[in-house]
Structure formats: structure tokens, C-alpha cells
Amino acid sequence: MKTFQRSFTYLVLLFLYIPMLVLAVASFNAGTDPAVWKGFTLHNYSELFADGVLLPMLLNSVIIAVLSSLIATVLGTMACLGMHDMKPRLRNMYMTVTNIPMTNPDIVTGVSLALLFAFAGTLLKMKSVLGFTTLLIAHVTFSLPYIIMSVLPKLSQMDPDLQEAAMDLGCTPRQAFFKVVLHEIMPGVISGALMAFTMSLDDFVISYFVYGPKFVTLPVEIYNYTKKPLQPKIYALFTLLFMVILLVMIIMTVLEAKDEKQQSQRRIAFRGRRKRKEVEG
Amino acid sequence: MIHTKRLATPYIVWMVLFTVVPLGIVFYYAFTDSITGQFTLENIVRIQSYMPIFIKSIWLALISTLVCLIIGYPVAYYIAQCPPSRQRLLYLLVMLPMCISFLLRTMAWVSLLDDTGIINRFIQAMGMKPLPLIRNNGAVVLGMVYNYLPYMILPLYSVILKIDSRLIEAAQDLGCNSPQVFTKVIFPLSMPGVISGFTMVFVPAVSTFYISQKLGSSGTTLIGDVIESQFKAAYNPNLGAALSLILMVLVFICIGITRRVSGTEEVAMP
Numbered sequence: 001m002k003t004f005q006r007s008f009t010y011l012v013l014l015f016l017y018i019p020m021l022v023l024a025v026a027s028f029n030a031g032t033d034p035a036v037w038k039g040f041t042l043h044n045y046s047e048l049f050a051d052g053v054l055l056p057m058l059l060n061s062v063i064i065a066v067l068s069s070l071i072a073t074v075l076g077t078m079a080c081l082g083m084h085d086m087k088p089r090l091r092n093m094y095m096t097v098t099n100i101p102m103t104n105p106d107i108v109t110g111v112s113l114a115l116l117f118a119f120a121g122t123l124l125k126m127k128s129v130l131g132f133t134t135l136l137i138a139h140v141t142f143s144l145p146y147i148i149m150s151v152l153p154k155l156s157q158m159d160p161d162l163q164e165a166a167m168d169l170g171c172t173p174r175q176a177f178f179k180v181v182l183h184e185i186m187p188g189v190i191s192g193a194l195m196a197f198t199m200s201l202d203d204f205v206i207s208y209f210v211y212g213p214k215f216v217t218l219p220v221e222i223y224n225y226t227k228k229p230l231q232p233k234i235y236a237l238f239t240l241l242f243m244v245i246l247l248v249m250i251i252m253t254v255l256e257a258k259d260e261k262q263q264s265q266r267r268i269a270f271r272g273r274r275k276r277k278e279v280e281g
Numbered sequence: 282m283i284h285t286k287r288l289a290t291p292y293i294v295w296m297v298l299f300t301v302v303p304l305g306i307v308f309y310y311a312f313t314d315s316i317t318g319q320f321t322l323e324n325i326v327r328i329q330s331y332m333p334i335f336i337k338s339i340w341l342a343l344i345s346t347l348v349c350l351i352i353g354y355p356v357a358y359y360i361a362q363c364p365p366s367r368q369r370l371l372y373l374l375v376m377l378p379m380c381i382s383f384l385l386r387t388m389a390w391v392s393l394l395d396d397t398g399i400i401n402r403f404i405q406a407m408g409m410k411p412l413p414l415i416r417n418n419g420a421v422v423l424g425m426v427y428n429y430l431p432y433m434i435l436p437l438y439s440v441i442l443k444i445d446s447r448l449i450e451a452a453q454d455l456g457c458n459s460p461q462v463f464t465k466v467i468f469p470l471s472m473p474g475v476i477s478g479f480t481m482v483f484v485p486a487v488s489t490f491y492i493s494q495k496l497g498s499s500g501t502t503l504i505g506d507v508i509e510s511q512f513k514a515a516y517n518p519n520l521g522a523a524l525s526l527i528l529m530v531l532v533f534i535c536i537g538i539t540r541r542v543s544g545t546e547e548v549a550m551p
Contacts, residue, residue, distance in 0.1 A: 001459075005359040009371070012356050016378045016430065019389030022399065026392070034392040035399045075292050082289025090286075094293060100300045103480070105488030105532055107505050111512060111525045112303035118518070119306055141299040144292065198380050204491070209512065222384050223491070238385050245380045253373055 020242065027235035034235070044236040054221070054237055061201055061218040064132075068139035069196035075140070076147025077189055081181075083148075084155045098145045106142075110209030113138050117210060130212030138210045139203065143196035150195065154188030187259040194252050198245070304529075310522035324523035331507060331524065338504040339531070341418060342487035345425035349433040349482045350475065352426070357437035357474070358467075372438065379431045387424055387495050394420055394496070416498035424492040425482075432481035440474030441467070472543050480536055487535075488528060504528055 022034055027045070031038030048054060083091050101109055113134070121129045162184065166176040182189075204219035211220050225234060314321045360371045378386065393399050394414040401411040414420060444467060452466045468475075490505030497503075504524065511521030 002362075005355055005362075009356045009359045012352060012430070013371075013374055015427070016375070019386045019393065019427070020378065020381065022389040022393060023385060026389075033397075034389070035395065035397060035402055075295060078288040079292030080289075082286045082292070085286050086289070094289065097293065097296045097301065100296075100304070103484065103532070103536065104529060105484050105505075107488045107490065107508055108307070108525045108529050109300075109303075111508060111521060112307045113299065114512060115306045115310055115518060115522060116299070116303040137299060141295070144296065202380060202382055204382070204384060219382050219384060222382055226384060226388055226495070234385070238381065242381060246377065249373055249377060249380070253369055257369065 023235050024239050024242070026232060027239040029232065029235075032232055044232045045240075048233040048236045048240075051233055054218070054233065057216055057218045057221045058237070058241075060215060064135055064139055064217055065197050065200040068136055068143055068200045069193050071136075072140045072143035072147050072196050073189060073193040076144050076192065077151050077185070079144075080148060080151040080155055080185075083152065098148050101142050102145045106205040107209075109142060110138075110206040113141070113206070114209040128212060130210060132212075132215040134210045134212065135207060135215060135217065138206050139200045142203070142206055143200060146195045146199065147189075147192040150192035151185055151188040154185040158184045187255065190255060191252065194248065198248070307522045307525055307529075310519050311526045312523075313519060315517060315519040324519050325527075327520060328523055328527055331504070334502060334504050334507060335527070335531070337501070338487050339535075341421055341501075341503070342425065342483050345422050345429065345486045346433075346479055346482045348422065348426045349430050350478065353430055353433035353437055353478065357434045358441055360434075360438050361441040368442075372435075375431050375434050375438075383428050384491060386428065387492055390420075390424055390427065391415065391495055394423075415496060416501075418497075418501055420496040421493050421501050421503075424496040425486045425489065428489075428492065429482040429486055432485075433478035436477035436481065437471060437474040440471045440477075444470045476539055476543055479539055483535060484532055487532065 025037075026034035028040050028042070029037060030041040030043065079094070083094050086094070117129050117134050121127065158181070162180050163176050166180045167173065171179060202219060203217075204223060207217050207220050208223065211217065222234060225231065311324055312320055312322070314323065356375075360368055360375075363371060391398070395401070396411060396413075396415065398414070400414060405411055448466055448470070449462055452462045457465060487503075488505045488508075489503065490509045493501050493503040493506055508521050508524050508528070511517045511524065
């Protein structure tokens with residue numbers, strides 16, 4: 001049974017990675033059709049760097065991802081601190097609002113924001129407000145619930161006595177927050193921020209409805225490209241991106257591992273303290 | 282105390298402004314005429330002609346979700362049984378494909394499945410006739426399963442991981458055989474993960490428009506395609522809004538039914 005499960009799991013992983021392999025191989029292919037191997041070349045990579053369109057689009061995507069994940073992280077973490085102090089009824093109301101973009105299909109979120117911006121455009125008497133700002137607003141909006149989902153559990157896991165202990169030891173409330181509370185919830189904040197960053201970098205469906213011709217992100221541009229015959233330099237770009245994301249993911253996993261280690265150590269220390277108390281008592 | 286409730290105010294203002302108000306505008310558009318701007322039920326009535334497309338979208342999304350569950354469950358179960366370091370590696374391997382543009386991954390499937398694609402060239406090289414692998418329902422289901430399978434595996438894994446192994450031992454001690462342990466203990470306990478995975482696969486699958494455009498044909502037009510074309514090609518935002526509204530309601534009903542059937546309110550977040 002165990003061997004069956006193992007081989008099945010690796011078979012599924014193979015299924016998940018076959019298209020990646022096709023893209024990576026295609027990036028070194030001299031021909032344009034991924035199905036026909038015409039010999040090894042790095043031409044696609046040099047063409048990618050000579051190309052004046054794709055790389056600026058990537059930069060646009062990164063700008064949006066950095067800004068939106070930063071704004072969402074600050075807003076979301078603040079919201080978690082506030083929600084942590086609320087009575088359950090009010091907090092449930094906030095959670096319902098948080099769940100809206102998570103349960104709604106992306107296309108509905110995209111369409112509803114597109115209609116909002118169209119409406120705002122008519123109010124402001126502008127032909128179209130779509131552009132950098134609308135993309136940023138949309139990305140912050142769909143990132144926020146992920147921040148809440150990853151920070152709120154860390155806050156409830158936190159020992160409430162810690163903050164009081166810090167203040168007893170002479171911290172001002174502000175110091176207690178920055179030195180103790182923020183430090184405690186940091187793993188949640190970082191993993192939420194990274195999640196928001198990758199979601200934003202890869203988002204196509206929502207961006208597609210709220211982007212303007214003046215500011216286009218990479219996934220939207222790829223969509224426009226895939227309507228025409230695909231150019232192999234896209235495969236080269238993909239292969240490079242894959243490497244970058246792999247690196248980010250490895251950092252994320254290492255951070256998580258560190259956090260878990262810390263927590264288990266603390267648990268052991270806590271148990272030891274309790275035992276000592278029992279012995280002394 | 283430095284953190285007070287007021288810290289959540291900017292957040293709630295933002296969310297109301299950019300999720301609640303836009304949904305209100307969708308409502309408004311769905312019930313008004315595109316030219317005169319007056320109240321009308323015409324958009325809702327016109328949706329009747331799109332019923333076959335709605336049914337087809339739900340049908341294909343349901344099949345894909347079930348396939349994801351059947352494939353994803355053993356994988357999630359295996360990962361949860363591994364030692365922690367291996368778990369982390371396998372988790373990373375499942376998650377990694379999700380970070381690559383799904384447009385490109387779908388394009389890769391096109392070059393694999395196409396009539397002159399990699400698989401068919403291989404088949405022809407073996408001396409057999411090429412197979413019709415693309416532009417049919419099967420290809421669309423394959424695309425959905427491929428794209429959303431990680432969304433099924435990850436929540437299942439995090440729930441199975443938390444199942445108390447003593448419960449499984451207790452069931453074995455009390456005389457359950459392996460299939461009974463699975464159907465009576467493990468599967469019911471993993472229900473929150475099943476529900477969460479079901480939602481996370483079904484919702485994007487039922488509303489997709491890119492997968493059906495690339496891997497399907499004119500016969501596999503899905504509701505997402507129709508909504509997209511109302512906003513991007515046929516510019517009729519009122520009809521598009523009405524379709525989005527119905528899609529949203531359908532998704533809520535589907536999620537509600539799954540939760541009711543499974544008898545659980547608790548949903549696992551990966």
C-alpha cells in the first residue's frame with residue numbers, strides 16, 4: 001500500500017511538472033514550435049534581453065506586487081491587531097467581509113471592480129481611470145484576506161501575558177508592541193506578505209479587467225501574446241522566473257522551519273517550567 | 282494597550298469600498314437597461330438562453346473537482362505520512378507549479394496535446410494514427426485538473442496531518458479492517474479538508490475562461506467565456522453583470538450544499 005502511494009505521488013508530481021519541462025526545453029529550442037526540436041540555442045535568452053517590451057512589463061508586475069503586498073501587509077496587520085481586541089460578534093462581521101473576495105470567483109471580483117472604476121470614471125468625468133492606480137487597488141483588495149488569514153492565527157497563538165510582562169519590565173506600550181508583539185507575529189506577517197507578493201505577481205484574471213493600456217503587467221501581456229503565435233523568448237522569460245520563484249519558495253520554507261523549531265523549543269521550555277513548579281509546589 | 286479596535290478601521294473602509302460597493306454596482310447594472318439606465322428585468326430574462334452554458338460549466342467543473350479529489354487524496358495522505366523534512370520538500374513541490382503563470386502552463390498543454398503536438402508526433406513515430414486530444418471536453422477537464430490540483434492537495438494535507446493517530450489505532454484495536462478505518466475514521470475526520478479543497482477547485486474551475494478558450498472548442502464555451510466577452514468584445518456590461526450575479530449566487534449555493542451534505546461548518550485553510 002505504501003509503495004503504491006509513493007509511486008502514485010511521484011506520478012502525480014510528474015504530471016504537475018511535465019508542462020514545466022516542455023516550457024524549459026522550448027526555451028533552448030532553435031525552432032519556434034515546442035513540438036519540434038531544431039537544436040540547442042541561447043538565442044531566445046539574448047532576444048529576451050534585447051526585447052524592449054517584456055522586461056518592462058515584468059518590472060511593472062514587480063512594482064505592483066511590491067507596493068500592493070506592502071500596503072496590504074500594513075493594512076492587514078493593523079486590522080488583525082484591531083480584530084483581535086474585538087467582541088466575537090463584531091469580529092465575525094469583519095470576517096464575513098474578509099471572506100467575500102475569497103469565496104467569490106476571480107472573474108466576479110474583476111468584473112465588479114471594473115464596473116466600480118467605470119462608475120468612478122463617469123463621476124470624475126474622465127474617459128477612463130484604468131491604469132496604475134486601479135491595478136494597485138485591485139491587487140491590495142485581493143491580497144488583504146490572505147494577510148488576515150496568516151496573521152490572525154499567530155495573534156491568537158500568542159501568549160497574552162507576554163505583552164504585560166514587557167510592560168511590567170518597563171516597556172512603554174509602544175515599545176512592548178514593537179519589541180514583543182510584532183516580533184511574535186512576524187512569521188505570520190512575512191508568510192502573508194510573501195503569499196500576497198506571489199499572488200499579485202501571477203494574477204491574471206482580476207488584472208485583465210482593471211488594467212489600462214498605459215500600464216500593463218506581465219500576465220496580461222502574456223495573454224495578449226498567446227493570442228498571436230507564441231514567441232520563444234516568452235519561454236526563456238518563464239524559465240528565468242521559475243528560478244527566481246524557486247529561490248523565494250526555498251527562503252519561505254527555511255523561515256517556516258525556523259519558526260517551527262523556535263515554537264517547539266518554547267513548548268519544551270514551558271513544559272520544563274511547569275514541571276519545576278510541580279516539583280517545587 | 283496600544284492595539285485598539287480603531288486599527289481595523291482603515292481595513293474595513295477599504296474592504297467596503299472595494300468589495301461591498303462594487304458588488305452593489307454589479308446588482309445595479311444587472312437590473313438596469315444599458316441605454317436608458319432604467320430598471321429592467323430584461324438582462325435576467327435573457328440569461329435563460331445561457332442556461333445550457335451554465336449547466337455545462339457546472340458539469341465540467343464538478344467532474345474536474347471529483348477527479349482532483351480522487352487523485353489528490355492519496356497524494357495528500359502519503360505526504361502527511363512522511364517524515365517532516367520530506368513533508369516540507371513534497372509540499373514545496375506541489376505548491377511550486379501554482380506560482381508559474383497558468384497561462385503559460387496551459388499553453389504548454391496545448392503544445393503537448395495539439396494535433397501536431399508532442400504526444401501526437403510521438404504516436405505517429407510509433408506508426409499509429411494521431412489521436413484527437415485537444416478541443417474537446419476531456420481536454421478542458423484535463424486543463425482544469427492540472428491547474429487546480431494543488432488547491433485540492435494542500436488543504437487535504439493540512440487536515441490529514443492533524444488527525445490523531447491514536448484514533449486510528451483505537452479503531453484498529455476495536456476490530457476495524459483497513460477499508461473500515463478509512464471510511465469510518467480517516468475520511469470523516471478529513472472532511473473539513475475535503476470541503477475546503479472542493480471549494481478551492483470548484484470556484485475557479487466553474488468561472489475559468491482561459492482554459493476553455495485554449496484547450497476547448499466553440500462547443501466548450503463556458504460561462505466565464507461569455508462574461509469575458511460581454512466586457513471585452515461585445516461590450517454589454519449590463520448582461521455581463523447579470524451573468525456574474527447569477528454565477529456568484531450559483532457558487533454560493535454550491536458551497537452551501539456541500540457544507541450541508543457533509544454536515545460540517547468548519548473549513549480548513551491551508
